[in-house]
Amino acid sequence: MAAVVLKRQGLGLLRAFMVLLGVSALCSVALGTRRGNAALDQRGHRHRHPGQVSLHRHRQRAGKEGQVLHRSKRGWVWNQFFVIEEYTGPDPVLVGRLHSDVDSGDGNIKYILSGEGAGTIFVIDDKTGNIHATKTLDREEQAQYTLTAQAVARDTMKPLEPPSEFIVKVQDINDNPPEFLHGPYYARVPEMSNVGTSVMQVTATDADDPTYGNSARLVYSILQGQPYFSVEPQTGIIRTALPNMDREARQEYDVVIQAKDMGGHMGGLSGTTEVKITLTDVNDNPPKFPQSVYPMSVSEDKVPGEEVGRLKAKDPDMGDNGMVNYRLVDGDGMGLFELTTDSETREAVIKLKKPVDFETKRSYTLKVEGSNPHVDPQFLAWGPYKDEATIKISVEDADEPPVFVAPSYTFEVEENAPQGTPVGRVHAKDTDVANNPVRYMIPRYTDVEQFFSINSEDGMITTTRPLDREAQAWHNISVSATEIGGHHQDTKVRVNIRVKDINDNPPEFATNNEVLMCESVAPGKVIETVSAVDKDEMAHRQHFTFSLAPEVAHNHNFSLKDNRDSSASIYVLRKGFSRLTQDVYYLPIEINDNGFPAMSSTNTLTIRVCSCDSRDTILSCNVEPYVLPAGLSTGALIAILACIVILLAIVVLFVALRRQKKEPLIVFEEEDIRENIITYDDEGGGEEDTEAFDIATLQNPDGANGFLPRKDIKPELQYPIRPGGRPAANSVDVDDFIKTRIAEADSDPTAPPYDSIQIYGYEGRGSLAGSLSSLESVTTESDLDYDYLQSWGPRFKKLADLYGTKDCCMNDVDDGEDS
Numbered sequence: 001m002a003a004v005v006l007k008r009q010g011l012g013l014l015r016a017f018m019v020l021l022g023v024s025a026l027c028s029v030a031l032g033t034r035r036g037n038a039a040l041d042q043r044g045h046r047h048r049h050p051g052q053v054s055l056h057r058h059r060q061r062a063g064k065e066g067q068v069l070h071r072s073k074r075g076w077v078w079n080q081f082f083v084i085e086e087y088t089g090p091d092p093v094l095v096g097r098l099h100s101d102v103d104s105g106d107g108n109i110k111y112i113l114s115g116e117g118a119g120t121i122f123v124i125d126d127k128t129g130n131i132h133a134t135k136t137l138d139r140e141e142q143a144q145y146t147l148t149a150q151a152v153a154r155d156t157m158k159p160l161e162p163p164s165e166f167i168v169k170v171q172d173i174n175d176n177p178p179e180f181l182h183g184p185y186y187a188r189v190p191e192m193s194n195v196g197t198s199v200m201q202v203t204a205t206d207a208d209d210p211t212y213g214n215s216a217r218l219v220y221s222i223l224q225g226q227p228y229f230s231v232e233p234q235t236g237i238i239r240t241a242l243p244n245m246d247r248e249a250r251q252e253y254d255v256v257i258q259a260k261d262m263g264g265h266m267g268g269l270s271g272t273t274e275v276k277i278t279l280t281d282v283n284d285n286p287p288k289f290p291q292s293v294y295p296m297s298v299s300e301d302k303v304p305g306e307e308v309g310r311l312k313a314k315d316p317d318m319g320d321n322g323m324v325n326y327r328l329v330d331g332d333g334m335g336l337f338e339l340t341t342d343s344e345t346r347e348a349v350i351k352l353k354k355p356v357d358f359e360t361k362r363s364y365t366l367k368v369e370g371s372n373p374h375v376d377p378q379f380l381a382w383g384p385y386k387d388e389a390t391i392k393i394s395v396e397d398a399d400e401p402p403v404f405v406a407p408s409y410t411f412e413v414e415e416n417a418p419q420g421t422p423v424g425r426v427h428a429k430d431t432d433v434a435n436n437p438v439r440y441m442i443p444r445y446t447d448v449e450q451f452f453s454i455n456s457e458d459g460m461i462t463t464t465r466p467l468d469r470e471a472q473a474w475h476n477i478s479v480s481a482t483e484i485g486g487h488h489q490d491t492k493v494r495v496n497i498r499v500k501d502i503n504d505n506p507p508e509f510a511t512n513n514e515v516l517m518c519e520s521v522a523p524g525k526v527i528e529t530v531s532a533v534d535k536d537e538m539a540h541r542q543h544f545t546f547s548l549a550p551e552v553a554h555n556h557n558f559s560l561k562d563n564r565d566s567s568a569s570i571y572v573l574r575k576g577f578s579r580l581t582q583d584v585y586y587l588p589i590e591i592n593d594n595g596f597p598a599m600s601s602t603n604t605l606t607i608r609v610c611s612c613d614s615r616d617t618i619l620s621c622n623v624e625p626y627v628l629p630a631g632l633s634t635g636a637l638i639a640i641l642a643c644i645v646i647l648l649a650i651v652v653l654f655v656a657l658r659r660q661k662k663e664p665l666i667v668f669e670e671e672d673i674r675e676n677i678i679t680y681d682d683e684g685g686g687e688e689d690t691e692a693f694d695i696a697t698l699q700n701p702d703g704a705n706g707f708l709p710r711k712d713i714k715p716e717l718q719y720p721i722r723p724g725g726r727p728a729a730n731s732v733d734v735d736d737f738i739k740t741r742i743a744e745a746d747s748d749p750t751a752p753p754y755d756s757i758q759i760y761g762y763e764g765r766g767s768l769a770g771s772l773s774s775l776e777s778v779t780t781e782s783d784l785d786y787d788y789l790q791s792w793g794p795r796f797k798k799l800a801d802l803y804g805t806k807d808c809c810m811n812d813v814d815d816g817e818d819s
Helices: 011-033 037-047 377-382 633-659 686-691 735-745 773-780 787-792 794-818
Strands: 080-084 091-099 109-115 122-124 131-134 144-153 164-171 184-190 198-201 217-226 229-231 239-240 251-258 270-280 293-299 307-311 325-331 337-341 348-352 363-371 386-396 408-413 422-425 438-441 452-454 459-461 474-483 488-499 515-518 526-533 544-548 559-560 567-572 585-594 600-612 618-620
Touching: 037 325, 080 091, 109 122, 122 144, 184 198, 198 270, 217 229, 293 307, 307 386, 325 337, 337 363, 348 363, 408 422, 422 488, 452 474, 515 526, 526 544, 526 585, 526 600, 544 559, 544 567, 559 585, 787 794
Parallel strands: 080 164, 184 270, 293 386, 408 488, 515 600
Antiparallel strands: 091 131, 109 144, 122 131, 144 164, 198 239, 217 251, 229 239, 251 270, 307 348, 325 363, 337 348, 363 386, 422 459, 438 474, 452 459, 474 488, 526 567, 544 585, 559 567, 585 600, 600 618
């Protein structure tokens, strides 16, 4: 629309100008839209509605008659301007034109535009006041713009009119399709729902202007999912369209919903969304056993609690709706079998409740019922929600161990019965069809001491030795029965054997305590009442009698009275007992029982005399010495002990000193005293004897290398003697023999020098004494006969060979010369 400033040409001119402006606006809209005559008419009609031009007249009247009346200066007259969105033409869209009544058309007026989008989106011709939109507008981004217009002098930029605001609205077109902002959707509806049951509601949004035309008026329709579901066109509510939709047949449905604007007419924009609808389960199916009859088998050797078989009723429902409970309702095996439910697999488990016997009955029948615990009342008429099946159980034969005719046995045998006395017989039989014979035995671990034996064929138990009831009154053993043939299975039975008592133990005192009696006891007083016990079984009529032993029957100190109740009283016959005279009395008493045969024993009662006060309270029962024996005083005893301690200390000190003076075990080189001691085995040559040998030969050659041998032990390792020349047995070269022995001793590192032997071939000069050596005698004529050395034994054999051979040889030489 255009805003116009009206001049004073009168009312007719004003009307004409308004029409002109309306036509101009229509032309501008037609040029801007180019969308067809229908759109042009619709827009133009809206432009020509009331609210286009607003006139404000301000008149001044003359205060006095004859004064000329002038119209006051008028401001802007505005309308709301409209521009269509999404215009894509080559030329800018003319929005409207501004004009002021002060504009004479000479170009002195300048129009200025400011506000939202001024200069960027909206531009104004400062001379003509024409406003154009230079950019494509989007109503969904901004629906209207507020601008300010003002007329100023071009040369001075001085405002000629006060500024005034006007609004440019963006007119909507259908350029946005409907959108489902929350898709895809997921919905659930119970199976078997009635037609028209609401599933869910979907809603689409359209960004176009809902107040203008049908651009935002949506209509919903279903593109996929028929004939199962439908949708309400105006609300978008999805409903079931078919009855009895079964989840077990199909559980999920993919539905596509479309929303179309323009009221669903042709040319409208549309949007779609997916809805995944899942049917939830209801209990509409009863349980059903796949089979009407289930065959099962069980071996007769199975123990109670073992599983026989399983069965399961199928229910296509889910969760609690598909849960099945089982129970036994009929059959001849209800007492022998039981039924439980596996919590994981939901199977009915048949278990053995009691043992079955193939020889007694070979087959059983059970009837099982499976039912739903949770039934929906809505579908109760579809029932019944249960089913039945028959179980036929056959008993299989097994090789069973023998069975004793009694669960346990109890026998009796008298004690001291001789070896081989029968005790009792056990009997077992093979319950199998084969009826194999049975062999008996007593496991040794039940009869460790082997008191009994059993006949392996007939089961007769006998004793192997006399039994003592007092040592062991009961014998608990086991007997094993094993079938001959088959799998050699065995079974055991408990046998309890009671040893019957005979009177084979004499009675004895019940207690063996001493009797304490005061010295001042009065005659006739009872000092003790004795009773007896018997290791044999005490029968109700068992009775004991008491009497003094014959050797003391007439004593003057004590007497005995049998009370005839298996007890006896001891009386004092005299007074004047004294501990100093006799402090202990021994009274033998004979006890007899009334068993068969009767047994008796003599038991001694000890009576001790004690000192008592005037109230017969015992003070002491020990013998106290009245005269102390002569002895040493305490001081003398202490002196004797002190002397003994001193003597012991001296002995210990002496021993310690002797150990300190003891020669060390290791010989050190610097302490070797053999350098100052010369040992001669032969006569020496005086002062010059020290020149005859080197003292270094006495040193241990190993000592120089750091090895110091022990003198108190013998070396463990023996080194072989280095080979060397050894003179013949009949050799007369004593010097070679001695050198050989010295070389062997020097070459042995393990031989400590316990002794040192030096042989001198040179005795030295200047000795005043004559020579005592016998070494030189071999060169002189001698009348000595050394043949006696042959009789001295093997130790002197070498000397005998040396000297005896020499003489023989020399004699032979002399005889040759003489001849």
